[in-house]
Amino acid sequence: MKECMQTDKPRIAILMAVYEPNLEWLREQLISLNEQTYPNLYLYVREDCSPKVSFVEIEKCVKECITAFPYEIKRNAENLGSNGTFELLTQEAEGEYFAYCDQDDVWLPEKLEVLQREIEAHKAQLVCSDMFIIDGAGRQTADSITKVRRHHVFCSGEGLAEKLVFSNFVTGCTMLIRADIAKAAISFCPYMVHDHYLALYAANNGRIVSLPDRLIKYRIHGGNQTEMMAGVVDKASYGRIRIDEALEKMRWLEENFSYDSELKEVIRQGKVWLEARQKNWHRQGGAKTVWRYRGFNKAVSCFELVLSSAPNWLFQLALAMKKKNLL
Secondary structure, three states: OOOOOOOOOEEEEEEEEEEOOOOOHHHHHHHHOOOOOOOOEEEEEEOOOOOOHHHHHHHHHHHHHHHOOOOOEOOHHHHHHHHHHHOOOOOOOOEEEEEEOOOOOEEEEOOOHHHHHHHHHOOOEEEEEEEEEEEEEEEEOHHHHHHHOOOOOOEOOOHHHHOOOOOOOOOOHHHHEEHHHHOOOOOOOOOOOOOHHHHHHHHHHOOOOEEEEEEEEEEEOOOOOOOOOOOOHHHHHHHHHHHHHHHHHHHHHHHHOOOOOHHHHHHHHHHHHHHHHHHHHHOOHHHHHHHHHHHHHHHHHHHHHHHOOOOOOHHHHHHHHHHHOOO
């Protein structure tokens, strides 16, 4: 391990959460970090109490792959999940910018150099990018996330918090965020993935910029935490994961998030929409209110209005189509 190069560039801290990694994929990811062209980096790794892959193996992998800049690796005292681990990394990391890192992707060498240049050029709080899509074998399957997630629409500018309350276009492993904004966002919302919450917080405090550049190879495989409809297997699990948890998120934001009057009203109306979705899904009314607030997400509203009273076999068919990006 060698020290950072002498440079006047601000430090970028790479924050990496690791849990039950495929060591081959982890090695590919670490090597891609080591090959970054940006000259002032520091890597923080936290291992989240993997039951099968030993900390010694993970530590050895990091030591062998990271030779171009300093790093530190620690093991959580208990399993915190990805959100808890990234929150802990955010608390302890030092640097001007934070780059959040998964354990199974591949970063292009220029990734951090491009993101740092653009965040400064646009005076943004956060920048993110598009990505190539690869499978478990490393084969490219698409040249944009928008090709595999049909409702993913990138946005740039100010005033994007209202949009980000309901849907996220910022993929955490592609983003660079100002460290002071990330630290101010603590504590993270327990009902949102860390990247979604950080994007919402950043948008509420300034500008977000989405770049068309493909700066990573994003690996989509069966174990991805953020896979579309992850954990949904039937109507009951859909209601619990896609409606009940979303309602808890809205209630948490209403009670804990700092917002202006316009965003406050959006969150209030969003809670009304979700309460109606919950009633509709359990066939207790609410359909008219779901339709009234369909502007929050027309596709979701229509999906649930049609399928709330459908037999389970028809729901399973629609679910399979949605997971294949056909709905």
